[in-house]
Amino acid sequence: MRYQGQLIEWHDDQGYGFIQPVAPNQGNKKIFLHIKAFAQRGPRPLAGVMLEYEITRDGHGRLNAQRVTYVRRQNKSKSTDKTASGSLSKSLLPYRQYPQQWRGWLITLYLAFIVALGLTRQLPLWFLIIPVLLSGLSYWLYAIDKQAAQQGRRRIPEKNLHVLALLGGWPGALLAQQKLRHKSAKTEFQRLFFATVALNWVLTGLLTLQVIQQFFALF
Structure with a gap:
C-alpha cells in the first residue's frame, strides 16, 4: 500500500531525512527516508516536498520509506494539450530545480x-x-x-x-x-x-x- 507524506526534515550531506504522514490513520510517527529509497534517480529532495511511498520496517522495527516518488499537483486549467503539458511539467513541488x-x-x-x-x-x-x-x-x-x-x-x-x-x-x-x-x-x-x-x-x-x-x- 502506498501513502503520502511531507518531507519535514532533510540532511543533504548525509542523504537522509524524515517524512510526516498526512493520513490521520498513520499516526504522528515520522518515517525514515534514505536517498537510495527513491524509485527513480532525480533531483535532490528539499524539506517541504510531498512524497508518495511504501512502508517497511528495518531490523529494529523502525518505519522506513521505500519506492519513494514525488507527488505532482494536478493541473486544473482547461487549455490545449500543449499548455496542459507545460503546466504539468512546472507543477512539481519546490524540489524541482530548473536548468540554470x-x-x-x-x-x-x-x-x-x-x-x-x-x-x-x-x-x-x-x-x-x-x-x-x-x-x-x-x-x-x-x-x-x-x-x-x-x-x-x-x-x-x-x-x-x-x-x-x-x-x-x-x-x-x-x-x-x-x-x-x-x-x-x-x-x-x-x-x-x-x-x-x-x-x-x-x-x-x-x-x-x-x-x-x-x-x-x-x-
Missing part, C-alpha cells in the same frame, strides 16, 4: 577569456593548464563526495572544495553541481562558493590587468 543556463554561460565566458589570452600569447601555457586541471579535480571530488554521502562514508570537507574553487577549479565545481545535483541545494554552501568564484575573478583580473590592456591594444 547562466552557469554554462559563466563557464564559457571564463574559458573564452583565458583561451583568447593564450592564443594571442599574452599568457604562458601554464596559466591555461592549471584551471583545466583544477576543474577536473573539482569535478572528481564532487563525484566522490556525493557517492560518500549516499553510502554514509566519510565526506570531503567543504573547505577543501572551496579552496579548489578559489584557486581556479570553480568551472569544474559548477559543472558538477549542475550535472551531479550535488551541493546545489545548500544555500550556505552556495553563498560561500560564489564568493570564492567572485574572488577568483578579481584575483585573475588583478594578475592579468596589464595583459588585458595589451590584449585590447591589439584591436
